[in-house]
Every structure is written in C-alpha cells, then in structure tokens.
Amino acid sequence: MTSSQLPIYIIDAFTKELFKGNQAAVVPLEHWLSESMMQSIASENNLSETAFFVKNPEGVFEIRWFSPLKEIDFCGHATLASAYVIFNHLGEKGILSFWAKAVDTIEVHEREKGLIEMSFPNRAPERVTESPEALRTGLSIAPLEFYKNQQAYFAVYVSEDDVKNVVPNLEKLTTLAPLDVVVTAPSKEYDFVSRYFWPANGGVEDPVTGSIHAGLAPFWAKRLGKQSLVALQASKRSGVLYCHVSEERVFISGACVEYLKGTIGIRA
Template identity: 55%
Template sequence: MQLCMYIIDAFTREQFGGNSAAVVVLDSPLPDALMQQIASENNLSETAFIIANPSGDYAIRWFSPLMEIDFCGHATLASAFVLFEYFQCHQTIRFSTQQVGDLTVWRHHDGCIEMRFPNLAPTAVEAPAALLAGLSRPPKQVLANAQAYFAIYDDEQDVISLQSNSEQLKTLAPRDVVVSAKGSDCDFVSRYFWPANGGDEDPVTGSIHAGLTPYWAEQLGKTKFHAKQKSIRGGELFCSLDAEHVLVSGYAVLYAQSTLHIATAAS
C-alpha cells in the first residue's frame, strides 16, 4: 500500500521555523494502530490523517509519537495548506473531528490560513505541587482548561528563560502545561510543555491559543492579537475572539513530499 505524505512547517513563513507536521491524505480509513505506527515512525509533533467525506468535508485525526491527540492546531493548519495547494480546494474547508466538533478553515489572498476554533477559556485553579516543582520559576497565576494548565508570568523574559522538569510535569497527565506572559514586540508570548502526551516542548501549539486568546482578551481589553511562541524554532500566530469562537491564523510552507510504502502485513 502506498500513501502520499507531506511535511509542512506551520505558523512560519520560512522553512525550518514554526512546527513541523506530517499530513497523510487517505482514500480509505486506516486502522488506528497503523496510524499510530506511522506517527511514531515520523517522530514529529503530530501526524495528521485526513480523508474526504461524502458530505464534502474532511475527517481529520491527529497522532503524536505517543498517542492520538484530541485537538491540534498546527497540524490542522498544515492539512489545510496541503488541501489548498495540492488538492484544488479553493474555498472554505470544514474538518470534522472526534473531540472538538467541526473546524472551519479558509485562506486569505496573502496565503494566511485562518481557523475557527472553539473558545476553550481557562479558569483559575490552585497550582498543583507537581506544576510548581516542574517549573524553575513560580507563576503569578495558574488556570486550567481540559487541555492544559496555564502558568502566567509577569515578564516575557520569565517565559523565555524558564526551565522545565519533564518528570514532574508528566505526572499532570492528561493535562499539558503552557506558560505565558505579555510580549514586548507582540501582544503575548508562550511556551508549551507536553511530556505526558508528546514530547518535552512543542515548537508551536495552535490549539492552546483557543485558551490563551480569551485569557489575554480579558487581561488586555482587546479582541485581536499578535502572538509568538518562544521555542527554539519559534512561531507566529494571529488570533482574534468573537462571540463564540477563537480565530487562529498563520502561514505555512512545504518542506517535503513523499510516498509511504506500507507492507500489507502492517495494514
């Protein structure tokens, strides 16, 4: 069996920046175990599998090297980029998901891809001991949603210089950890740690901005944001808040296109 796969750098305008995602375009469903094997072999933050539905939308599922993920923003952006560039999708794309409902995506004239996400605003919680032990600097505030704990800091440099203890943060599963502060050359910055679900640090995490955007909207008194993720690769996101949704936008570039040769026994 041969499968077409693309590797896309998402939330960046240049190769080797942003976050890499593999996108596998399917003609028919694959067994869950095989999708996990492919994602583990790729060893990227996520591998997205997309397949056209009779209704005209696309089913999408995301796998980290360790497990299936409920919600992934950068691999959704990468998947949309592939469909726009190589599969003659010229209008709005709707992705159907198992955990977060339908995701609507469209591309602007300058190539920026905008995604409509659910509003996943976090609420204040008491900081777990493992969170405090897992971060080299104590946050001024801790919040949480279903995806992650949000550790908020006073200064961008606190986020940039922060060190994490993956063994401590791993015990917070199923939640990951995002750290964030007001930015100096943007509205807010963040970093994302997910040792229980994928890896030590994620280069750029689109999905967590469904929670960061409503948080910073309340703090800054505005609804449109320029955000940066301060990982080694770095990433740039444009976010806005409407009455019911969070809109997260970014650019993407092709890194590689390949063919997977899957042995019949593996499938």
C-alpha cells in the same frame, strides 16, 4: 499481504520561513487505516503530530492527529498544515471544513498574504485556586498565577523573559497527565508569548501549538482589552499566530511552508 503507496507531506506551520514553526506530517487517505498503523506511521515520522484525513460524502474532511506517543484530541498546527495541503495539492479553494470528535467542526478559510484562518471553539481557561504540587514545583521560575482548561494548565508570568528562561522539571510535569503545561506572559513586540510543555503526550516542548491558543487568545483578549492579538510561541523554532476572539469562537491564522512531498510504502 498487499502493499500500497500513501502520499505524505511535511509542512512547517505558523511560519513563512523554512525550518521554523512547527513541523507536521500530513497523510491524505481515501479510507481510514487501522489505529495501530496510523500510530506506527506517526511514531516513524517522529514529529509533533501526523495528521490523517478522509473526505466524507458530505465534503467534510474528517481528521485525526497522532503524536509519536498517542492519538491527540485536538491539534491546531497539523490542521493548518492539512488545510495547506488541501488548498495547494488537492484542488480545494476558498473554504473547507474539518471534523474531529473532540472539537466538532473546524471551518478553514484562505486569507490574504498566504495566511490560512481556522475557527476553533473558545476554550478560555479558568482560575486555579489550589494547584497541584507537581505544577508549583515543576517550573524553575514561580509564576504569578495558574489557570486551567480542557487541555493544559496555564502558568502566567509577569515577564516575557521569565517565559523564555523557565526550565521545566519534566518528571514532575509528566504526573499532571492528561493535562499539559503552557507558560505565558505579555510581550512588548507581540501581544503575548508562550511556551508549551507536553512530556506525557508528545515530547519535551512543542514548537508551536495552535490548539492552546484557543485558550490563550481569549485569556489575553480579556486581560489586555482587545479582540485581535498577535502571539509568539517562543520555542527554539518559534512561530507567529494571528488571533481574533469572539464569544464562542477563536480564529487562529498562520502561514505555512512546504518542506517535503513523498510517499510511504506500507504492507497490510
């Protein structure tokens, strides 16, 4: 049995303020670990996601994301955190590319004022005419309408206060797996607000969910008649996302704050 030291960073994503936004652990690798080892590290970290990446011979960073419970197909905030680590600790500057099976290539740019921009596929949701009973009864406040994309059900409210005050019935929402639930409404200070519940896939409520804004941004762009939007995810930690929508892509930008740099000691 041999031991090795792996670098690890914990980054607060989609915020300029420490202890806000969504925490992600980032573990750069030279070679892939076993899935069981990566899941064990993610479970030990007990954060929304832990991202692992390996730079391939073409210079693309192949990335995988793990919640404390399972591997996740698509995670925006941990991609943002990984880009921050690559730009600030691994010597890359300007533009880089990630690749993941579920979303293909994610191009990332450094922008002004400390922002990092990610290019996601447009995952606009479609209207749900017949919603599951667990969805209808799993939210304490009845929404105006429901939508759905590859990732989650969208519960759309008239009022920002409804989004902030709704209480999820986690037992019922868990039965909707593999889909999660996002609640959303227009906002006076921002363009729209949201909260994200994912009891079957990662935890009770995700602090800030970059991936779901690949669906939220095109939904609100169409409804509000504007292509550039500013969003607030109104969790306890909260986070701000800057969104721009094109026909095929959704560009999500955010800031990061570094909380921790350390090493993991593992035996394999």
